[in-house]
Every structure is written in structure tokens, then in C-alpha cells.
Amino acid sequence: MMESTPESNGSVNDGNHNRPTPAIHGPTNPMVTPLLTDLYQFTMAYAYWKAGKHNDRAVFDLYFRRNPFGGEYTVFAGLEECIRFIANFKLSKEEISFVRECLSPTCEDAFFDYLGGINCSDVEVYAIAEGSVVFPKVPLMRIEGPVAVVQLLETPFVNLINFASLVTTNAARHRFVAGKNKLLLEFGLRRAQGPDGGVGASRYCYMGGFDATSNCAAGKLFGIPLRGTHSHAFVSSFTGPDEITEKSLQSRDGSRVCNNFVDLTLMWLNKLKGLSSSEGVFGETNQSELAAFISYALAFPDNFLALVDTYDVMRSGIPNFCAVALALNDMGYIAKGIRLDSGDLAYLSCEARKFFHTIEKELRVCGFGKIGITASNDLNEETLDALNKQGHEVDSFGIGTNLVTCFSQPALGCVFKLVEINNQPRIKLSEDVSKVSIPCKKRSFRLYGKEGYALVDIMSGENEPPPKEGQRILCRHPFNESKRAYVVPQHVEELMKCYWPGSADKAREDLPTLEQIREHCMKQLERMRTDHMRRLNPTPYKVSVSAKLYEFIHFLWLNEAPVGELQ
Amino acid sequence: MMESTPESNGSVNDGNHNRPTPAIHGPTNPMVTPLLTDLYQFTMAYAYWKAGKHNDRAVFDLYFRRNPFGGEYTVFAGLEECIRFIANFKLSKEEISFVRECLSPTCEDAFFDYLGGINCSDVEVYAIAEGSVVFPKVPLMRIEGPVAVVQLLETPFVNLINFASLVTTNAARHRFVAGKNKLLLEFGLRRAQGPDGGVGASRYCYMGGFDATSNCAAGKLFGIPLRGTHSHAFVSSFTGPDEITEKSLQSRDGSRVCNNFVDLTLMWLNKLKGLSSSEGVFGETNQSELAAFISYALAFPDNFLALVDTYDVMRSGIPNFCAVALALNDMGYIAKGIRLDSGDLAYLSCEARKFFHTIEKELRVCGFGKIGITASNDLNEETLDALNKQGHEVDSFGIGTNLVTCFSQPALGCVFKLVEINNQPRIKLSEDVSKVSIPCKKRSFRLYGKEGYALVDIMSGENEPPPKEGQRILCRHPFNESKRAYVVPQHVEELMKCYWPGSADKAREDLPTLEQIREHCMKQLERMRTDHMRRLNPTPYKVSVSAKLYEFIHFLWLNEAPVGELQ
Known part of the structure; x- marks a missing residue:
């Protein structure tokens, strides 16, 4: 899900040099006019x-x-x-x-x-x-x-x-550090330098090797695959499972209906408490979080990816996620995974992975150990590198601010220099040799x-x-x-x-x-x-x-x- | 010159709360649509x-x-x-x-x-x-x-x-360091993060206390005063005064015409060589620069501001500028000043000022000592502060890259947090106390x-x-x-x-x-x-x-x- 159908990106590809070239569309941003100049x-x-x-x-x-x-x-x-x-x-x-x-x-x-x-x-x-x-x-x-x-x-x-x-x-630099096998998601629109700082970043990050963006406008304009599930606000907007009124879920193959998916989840949550590795790790999980996860799963049973750090990752987010994922599994759906947005991502991803493996083994749920882990808290080249060195279990990185604003160097110094006029070569001198132009x-x-x-x-x-x-x-x-x-x-x-x-x-x-x-x-x-x-x-x-x-x-x-x- | 007539900036000001409010224009950038979201x-x-x-x-x-x-x-x-x-x-x-x-x-x-x-x-x-x-x-x-x-x-x-x-x-921070009396010009469009990174920066730098921008689009959209004269390329596009064919200039009051403004300038350049303070400082000045300055003065006799560092500020740029400025003075025009775009701005501005004062004194040209000096090479808060401490003679600063891309910190971390739903206060917790929301x-x-x-x-x-x-x-x-x-x-x-x-x-x-x-x-x-x-x-x-x-x-x-x- 969430991959947009690539549309025409407005680019021109006439395919054949000999045919008369068709008209070329104007710039993506209509504000780019001849007055956009000094x-x-x-x-x-x-x-x-x-x-x-x-x-x-x-x-x-x-x-x-x-x-x-x-x-x-x-x-x-x-x-x-x-x-x-x-x-x-x-x-x-x-x-x-x-x-x-x-x-x-x-x-x-x-x-x-x-x-x-x-x-x-x-x-x-x-x-x-x-x-x-x-x-x-x-x-x-x-x-x-x-x-x-x-x-x-x-x-x-x-x-x-x-x-x-x-x-x-x-x-491209982020891709180089992350390696070829990780999924790289650009999540920067909200922190970009203005609206088309965001749209441009989405387009060019994809060009440089990212796999998808959260930015719908860029998805529509350029056919870039889109990703996104839910935020912390979604989690805290719920109070508890009691407020869920429509509780039924049809199985993936359409063959049966679970009339009370809430109860099914609660049953699994209870079982999780009995796992050897859970002992003492979690007691009562957060109820608004649980309700939010169940609601999200009911809306998108095929694409259940939960943000697990609103209250406490190991004591609440992970067990709540696993209970819903196991209930979905009963109905033939495979949960997509979790997203970690704070804390020690290396440690938490490894702990989460361990817990997923325990579930796979102890509850005999094939493939559960491989559930996806996305991380997304203020990542950049350096933190990716540090995570690699430390060891982690993250499959997919969501990168925003540092990527789209080019935080470590927010400007490139392109220049535009006269090198010849009327067949006369010209040079621009400078006390600084690196600033002398090549005529x-x-x-x-x-x-x-x-x-x-x-x-x-x-x-x-x-x-x-x-x-x-x-x-x-x-x-x-x-x-x-x-x-x-x-x-x-x-x-x-x-x-x-x-x-x-x-x-x-x-x-x-x-x-x-x-x-x-x-x-x-x-x-x-x-x-x-x-x-x-x-x-x-x-x-x-x-x-x-x-x-x-x-x-x-x-x-x-x-x-x-x-x-x-x-x- | 160069101040645009402020136009309607599209903002709505209904003036009276009791009248029905008129329609509010859409966002400045037409790319800001409901799809510009995650x-x-x-x-x-x-x-x-x-x-x-x-x-x-x-x-x-x-x-x-x-x-x-x-x-x-x-x-x-x-x-x-x-x-x-x-x-x-x-x-x-x-x-x-x-x-x-x-x-x-x-x-x-x-x-x-x-x-x-x-x-x-x-x-x-x-x-x-x-x-x-x-x-x-x-x-x-x-x-x-x-x-x-x-x-x-x-x-x-x-x-x-x-x-x-x-x-x-x-x-606002740049204004605070520069002080109230300096003219601050935003010159960042070319280095901004995309087209409306540039347009936005021009608008908001003006809001934060800048006086003008080089960005024509922002001038038109928001009525911001515009500034700009010429670049290095303009200087090096000329070869020498010989290529100037139309050499006449009418005096400011319209009473007389100088038929050969080139000769008038050359005469002054010669006189400048005889000044006590010029001895040994300059010999032959650069001829393409001289031609460019003369041409610019002929086009804009009322707004002659010359970029003086294409070849060598003290040996060529300043004497060439002064010769043209003195010729303009003969015709009733007051030159606007010089722009320094490289080198030691504190030193060069003081040297230039000294030379201007010498001209005022030795050639008895009233006001010449006060001619404007603009500086514009990679300036930021720190360099402004350093210039202030060192002492300088700059009247006006053109600031680009560091200002518009917010080089020292290119993103602000605004967040959007749920604090109440259906009259129930909500909180977002975090291991990091600074990230806990206020419900x-x-x-x-x-x-x-x-x-x-x-x-x-x-x-x-x-x-x-x-x-x-x-x-x-x-x-x-x-x-x-x-x-x-x-x-x-x-x-x-x-x-x-x-x-x-x-x-x-x-x-x-x-x-x-x-x-x-x-x-x-x-x-x-x-x-x-x-x-x-x-x-x-x-x-x-x-x-x-x-x-x-x-x-x-x-x-x-x-x-x-x-x-x-x-x-």
C-alpha cells in the first residue's frame, strides 16, 4: 500500500531527435518567473x-x-x-x-x-x-x-x-552510509525551508537514492512512492478500548468475520504477559495507545504499522503492538511493523527484535521475528553510521530535518561566471586563488x-x-x-x-x-x-x-x- | 532609486470587525494545497x-x-x-x-x-x-x-x-549586531533552498528588520524595496573605453551636455594619480573595469554604485570608481558608492574611506568623503560582530547565503501537539522531559x-x-x-x-x-x-x-x- 501510481511528471521526453520537439512544460513552481531574479x-x-x-x-x-x-x-x-x-x-x-x-x-x-x-x-x-x-x-x-x-x-x-x-x-550520502538494503524514507516536509523547499527535497532525495516520501504533493507531482501511517496525536486522541464501537473485522481471505477484534486483542495481550521474556517487563499497558492501535488495525488491517513510543516503548508500545499484530495474524493479516521515534534506537530495536523472535518461537507464529522496524528520530549520516557501528535491528529509516534542510551544510556555492564574450576569453581574478575563474x-x-x-x-x-x-x-x-x-x-x-x-x-x-x-x-x-x-x-x-x-x-x-x- | 512601489501584498485588512469579512486570498505559493501534507x-x-x-x-x-x-x-x-x-x-x-x-x-x-x-x-x-x-x-x-x-x-x-x-x-539577530543605522540588504535568492526558499526569505528578512532585497519577485509580491547594480561579469564583459560609442551625458539639471564623458573620466583618473596619497598605489588601472564603470554611469548617472573588486580594489577598482564619480560630479550627479565583495572588508573599507576623504580635501569635492560603502562577502552575525570590533567604514551590508539558508541552524523544530480532545486534556510523555507536552x-x-x-x-x-x-x-x-x-x-x-x-x-x-x-x-x-x-x-x-x-x-x-x- 501507499505507493502512489506514478503520474506524468510533466517532463518532456520526445524520444526522437528528428521529430519537431513538443512544447516543454513550465517550471514546477509557478513562482519561477523571469522576475525571480536579482x-x-x-x-x-x-x-x-x-x-x-x-x-x-x-x-x-x-x-x-x-x-x-x-x-x-x-x-x-x-x-x-x-x-x-x-x-x-x-x-x-x-x-x-x-x-x-x-x-x-x-x-x-x-x-x-x-x-x-x-x-x-x-x-x-x-x-x-x-x-x-x-x-x-x-x-x-x-x-x-x-x-x-x-x-x-x-x-x-x-x-x-x-x-x-x-x-x-x-x-546519496545518506544512502551510502545506510547501505543498499535499508529502506530510506524522506519525512522532512514540515521542517523544510518553505513549501517547495519540502517539495524539492522530496523529489531530489528520491533522485539521490531514497525509496519513498511522506509528502503527498511530491507523490502526486513526481510519482514518488508515498509512506506514512500515524502520529503520536493519533495515539493520545483515544482514551481506551471502550470507545471502539465498531469491533468486527473480516478475515483477509473474506471467509470469516471476527465480531470482537478488541477482545481478540485483549486475549493476546494477556497471553503475552505469560511469556517467559515478558516477566516483569510490562504490567498494565497504556489503554489509549491500545485503543489507537486497534482502531488503526481495523482501518488498515493490511498495513498495520504502529508508532510505539508515545508512552513507553518496552512496557507499553511493543506489547500493545504485538497483541494487535497477533490478533491480525489470526485473521490472516501480516502486520507491517513498528516505528520508533525516540530513545536509544540501537537498544530499542534490538530489544524489540528479541521480543518478536520470542513470540515467533514461543507462540509459534511463523515470520513474526522478521517484523519491520522503522526508526525516525533526528537521524543523519552520523547517527546512521553510529547505529551501524553499535549494531541495530532497524530495517527502515525515516529521515527528516537533517536531510531536507541539509543541516550540516545548508547551501552549495554554485556560481555563474563569464568565460568568453565575442570570442574573447575572460577571467575573473581574486586574491583567493580558488575564486579565480577558468576562462x-x-x-x-x-x-x-x-x-x-x-x-x-x-x-x-x-x-x-x-x-x-x-x-x-x-x-x-x-x-x-x-x-x-x-x-x-x-x-x-x-x-x-x-x-x-x-x-x-x-x-x-x-x-x-x-x-x-x-x-x-x-x-x-x-x-x-x-x-x-x-x-x-x-x-x-x-x-x-x-x-x-x-x-x-x-x-x-x-x-x-x-x-x-x-x- | 530602485525602491519598488509597494503594491497590494494580497493581505486582507478588513479594518472593521463588524462588517462581513471579505474573501482571503490563497497562499502566496500556489503549490500550497491540501496535498502539501504528510x-x-x-x-x-x-x-x-x-x-x-x-x-x-x-x-x-x-x-x-x-x-x-x-x-x-x-x-x-x-x-x-x-x-x-x-x-x-x-x-x-x-x-x-x-x-x-x-x-x-x-x-x-x-x-x-x-x-x-x-x-x-x-x-x-x-x-x-x-x-x-x-x-x-x-x-x-x-x-x-x-x-x-x-x-x-x-x-x-x-x-x-x-x-x-x-x-x-x-x-532580527543580524539587525541587532549591525545596529540601527546600517542599511541591511538581503542578497540571498541564488543560494536559497529553492525558489520560494528565496521569496520567503526576502519577505521574512524584511519583516525581521532588513531594509531591502535584491529579489525582484519578492519586491513585486510584497512591496519590499529593491536594490542592485551590477556584477563581476558586467565588469569583465567590457574590454576597454574604446568600445564605448555613445559618450555624451546631459547634466543632471539638463542645462548642458558633456560630449565625451570618457575623456572627462580619463582626465580625472590622471588627476587622481597626482594625489599625494596615490603615489605608488596605482599605475595603469584595469581598462575593462574602467569601461564598465563609465558605461554603468552613462546608463544610471543618478545611481552609480560600482563593484570594485573584480581585479584589484586599491590599485584599480577604487581609482576607476573615483574618476567616474568625479566626472559625474562635474555633471551635477552624486555617485552612490562602491561595493566590496572580497578581501579584508575592515581594512579595504577604511582605506577606501581615507582615499575618499583625501579627494574631498585635496580636490575640494564637498561630500566625497561620505560616499557609501557596501560590503557583501559571505557575511553573517559573527563577521558583522568581528567587523564592529575591528572598526570599519561600511555603511551598508549585503547578506546572502548565511542569512537566507540560516546557515548556522537551518531548521526550527516547531511541533503540533494534541493537548485536549472532547474536553479531555491530553499529554505526550517522553523520556526526555523537554519533549513532554503541556496539556x-x-x-x-x-x-x-x-x-x-x-x-x-x-x-x-x-x-x-x-x-x-x-x-x-x-x-x-x-x-x-x-x-x-x-x-x-x-x-x-x-x-x-x-x-x-x-x-x-x-x-x-x-x-x-x-x-x-x-x-x-x-x-x-x-x-x-x-x-x-x-x-x-x-x-x-x-x-x-x-x-x-x-x-x-x-x-x-x-x-x-x-x-x-x-x-
């Missing part, structure tokens, strides 16, 4: 226009400078939303008159006519496939077009990529070694011959003269493809479905050596430039930097 | 319905347990969006059929008819005024209504309040002392007589027996008012405008003793319960907790 993009547009430079052909790179979470990799996400945005980019009359109010009254009318005519038919976007593993300095996207138009895209693109990539990476319209490649693992990414100028398999290639650190290495790749993959050709006569990459992107992501993560992936002291993955590009960067740097005079 | 709210709704309990009258409190950012106060925000949400709460047919797919196929049809008929006409919401200073455990909102309906509101309410309150508090439908009051400062908040049962001015009141810590104090308040303020009466015959509080909320917030912050507000070791503000409520909490606690048996 004012300075409009003031610059005016200044470019006034200088007659607005149609200068500019190339910008979108990239980040450091992997998040102290790690050595990042997952790229948010591309589909960017493409949806530019495919529908058009300022409305109302938006233009708002911009006019914001700019100076001296701005010329003709500029606003120009703004009204802007679209992205003259913009080209190359990008790495969404869901790919990516690294600092290597462009995630290369955006080329009239400088004034491309500048207007900067803020929304960076906004759409930053959080998407950050939270996808966070999800030129570039291509980038991932070189794979014999064992199928990625070895190094290399950027080169657009017109350089691409690296070839089996060929010896010099890979240079972009800024550190002494760091360089020869690589003979077994396989070469070009990283960026054309996702938006504008009016250029080029094929456009399809926008894959969320499910396809998720699979791509899982495959990409497997092609990384685990020493790059581990939590503690991961090995940095190498990012390099071609020898030719290296020379050019340093030529341009010297050319642009003012020469100081020592005093 | 699946378990629907499974519980079904279980309540199946048990015939769905109309049980429940009271829930929405509150948080700990102030964020290591502080001792929080600003409450997000209320308007919650009211907009319930005022328009209605599941569409499409939404209901999605819920049906997600629940078990055994769920009865009549439930979905029931869902289709749900609205919030039978729900009552009491809340503290938006923009108020609030404290842990004291309900921010009290929501009463049919249990199944109120549960459906839990996730969206908590989502809408959590980030709003968190980021408003963060803004009963309550009222709460803020008691003020002689100097006008808030002394303590006190919660009491709904039917207790409220505390009175001048009367001696016993305030007890809710869980710690030994912590209690008598207070004689000078002034008593009831904290919660009715913002949504449902169909009850009660007056509804107006929803104030953003501007009004901001003012209320500023006043509230002033009524707090500064020892509660300081960054280091702030004094906790006291939150208490009445003697009667204290007794009742502990009676119920003993009643619900299972009695252990030591083994």
Missing part, C-alpha cells in the same frame, strides 16, 4: 542595452568551488527545471511595467520594448546529465547567448541548481581507468582535439604548476551535451523521467572509487585542464592582473 | 473516520522547544500564510482521487465523500500576532476543530511557520515590569481567571518543582487572539500588512531586555505556568505513565 540583472541589462552591447555573444559557466558536507563528490540536479524555465522564458507586460517602476525614470522606453521581445531562442545550453556525479570547477552547465539575456538567467539557474544538487548529494568556452571529459572507475575530469578549449581512449594525455591542475599527471584512459566520456540549442540546428537531449535520472545517479555513484565516497578523509577526485588550456589561463591571468609597486 | 494525515483521517471519531473536538498547540542560533528569543512569522491556507482549504476532485490511489483499496467510498466536503468552517485558530517575540513551549497557535480536519493542517502549518520564524529571527486548552499572557520590559510569559488553563496588573502572581516552571517566582506585573498582555473563528460568532483579527508586521516586530524587540538579546551567553527569558496548571500537568503525567517494576 534586480541587478535588469540594471545590467539596461546598461548593456544603453551601451549597444546587449547582443554581444557571451559564454557563462555554472559551477561550484567545493564539494558539500566535507565530502569529495556532488550530484548534479535541477537541470530539468532550468530547461523548463528557459523554454518558457517571456516577460509579461505586467512584469515589464514592474521592472520599469524599479529602474530609473530616466531609462529609455525602447529598452522596455526590447525586454518584452526577449526569449531564449538565441541561447544555447550545454549541461552534464542530471543525476551525474560532478566535481568542483568543472562546468555543470555552459550557457551561451546574448549577454543581457544570459545574465537574466543567472539567478534563477543558480537558485534552481544549488539546492537541488545539495539535497540530492545529501540523500574560455570549454569542453570537458571524464577519463575512466581499466577497472571502470572514473580517474580524472579534464577541461579543454572548445576547439582542441578531444582526448582519445588509449592515448596518453597530460592532465594539469588548473592553478598549481607542479601538479600534473599522464593518464591513458580506457574510456572517455564527454560530459556536457546540448539540452537547449535555441534556434541552432542541433539535436536537443531528451529530458529523462525522474525514475531514469535516479537510475543514472545510482549507476554513476557505482562508477566512483569508494575512497572518494567514504565519510572520513575521502580522497579528492582529480579535476584538471589540458596543457593548452593551462598555458592560456596563465597568460590571461598575467595580462589582466595589475602590476603592483612595492613601497 | 500521507499519515490522510491515513489517520481514514482511521478516525472509520472509528467514528473524525468529528471529535480536538485542540492542538503549535510551538517550538528551543530558540534557534544559540539565542534566547525567536520571532514568530508565517501566520498570514496559514490563515490564507485554511481560508481556502478544500480538496479538489483530482486531489481526492489521488488520495484514494494512495490509500488502501479496501477504504470505503463514503470516506472520500467526507473528504470532499471538508473545509475549515468548524476550525478555530488563536495565535500570537505575527512579528511578535516568542519563546519555547508557549503556543504560537492554538488550533481547535474536528480532529481529522485539524490533523490535515498539521504539516502545512508547521512547514509555513518553521522557516518563516527561523529566517525572521535570523534577520489542556490554554491561554497565555506576557507580564511586563515597571520599566516596560517583558518579565515572564505564563500559561494557564482556559477557564482560570487571567492575571491582573498590580496583582501578585505565582509563576511556576512547568516541569521543575523548585523553580517558581512571584511577579507583580505592571502590564499584562494576552498573547493569543482569534485569527480564524470558523463559524463561531467571534471577531477575527485583521491580517496586517507586511509593513505593519515589520513595525510591530521592531517594537516587540525593543521591549526585550538586552541581556536576553545579546549574542554571547544571553539570559534565558522565563516561561511559566500557573500554579493550577502546574498541578494538573503533574497529575496527568502520573496518570498516563506506566509504573515500572525494577528487576
